[in-house]
Amino acid sequence: MNRPLPMDKPQDPASESIQAHFKLSHDSFTLDVDLQLPGKGVSGFFGHSGSGKTSCLRCFAGLEKPQEGYLKVNGEVWQDSQNGLFMPPHKRAIGYVFQEANLFPHLSVLGNLQYGLKRIPSTLRQVPLQQAVELLGIGHLLKRMPDKLSGGERQRVAIARALLCSPKLLLMDEPLAALDPKRKSEVLPYLEQLHGQLQIPVIYVSHSADEIGRLADHLVVLEDGRVQATGPLKQTLVRDDLPFIFEADAEAVVDGHVCDFDQHYRLLSIRLNGSDSVLKLPHSMLENGQPVRVKIKARDVSINLQKAHDSSILNLIPAQVVSIVSLDGQAQVLIHAAVGEEHIVARITRYSFDRLKLLPQQQVWLQIKSVSLLGTA
DSSP states (O other), X not given: OOOOBOOSSOOOGGGOEEEEEEEEEETTEEEEEEEEEESSEEEEEEOOTTSXXXXXXXXXXXXXXXSEEEEEETTEEEEEGGGTEEOOGGGSOEEEEOSSOOOOTTSOHHHHHHHHHHTSOGGGOOSOHHHHHXXXXXXXXXXXXXXXXXXXXXXXXXXXXXXXXXXXXXXXXXXXXXXXXHHHHHHHHHHHHHHHHBOSEEXXXXXXXXXXXXXXXXXXXXXXXXXXXXXXXXXXXXXXXXXXXXXXXXXXXXXXXEEEEETTTTEEEEEETTSSOEEEEEOOOOOTTOEEEEEEEGGGEEEESSOOOSOSOSEEEEEEEEEEEEOTTSSEEEEEEEETTEEEEEXXXXXXXXXXXXXXXXXXXXXXXXXXXXXXX
């Protein structure tokens, strides 16, 4: 079993954060961000093309030198323009994974991995070669040359090489953007393992809401070079002042753990955190107790004042109305409902809302037509 990847030394919980301020202007674009991110886990940077995601990542790496800049990573100051401090990229303890794997074509997979190791003195290495190989599932590829690898295999090797640099910060710039859906599905489970086992912070840039929802703990939304929102993923996705919740495919992300599997019907049961409520969905068997994350689209949730009987809908969940958002100029209403520690959003017609006479704090039953398993939580 893979053990968690260690930090270089125990961290004071108070210092486990990333503080960043970057102000960078070039041509007609200005990046101006202030951020405080968790010192561990995955922070997902989301935004459309041109929002500043990659520019921000390059500032973290030191590949861009902003006119104003400050960066402190888990207690270590890497940049402070007011005091004339700018640590160059080669001195920053980072791993960087790009859209393209950028493997050395003349080196085997093992040679590429050993290159990552050579960047770090043996006394400072925190990630053993064998651990990185096992974590990314590339043991059978070590003798191959890069041109004999699939796109997904190349990215897995690139991620392993980045880990072997024993980074204190791992930067991932749309690592799946160049892959077709089949290769993406090949790599995502390995990224989830990193999410579960890494003890170092990861900044994951993507324009894919599904990737962010599946991997991130913390969400940063960028627009026109500025931070539109930042906060824990699940709370930020359903904020009323952000565009996500008003889009046709608005969704909530909830966490739980596997509690049962019906072999005959191939149904997986997931108990939501902080409640006795259980979601069922068609899926292959997973180990009982395994933490999982699922997404529920607002359009797939309806509301009843009483528990329905003799329904084809599997998931009938008791909940409490938290808030109600009227969509201006539309015939729909958004209902935020709490189920234990988790929040689910329902999109219903204004006619149904008026007929049910829904109020905050009211007890209701959610009827959830479809649930999608995102992966491990």
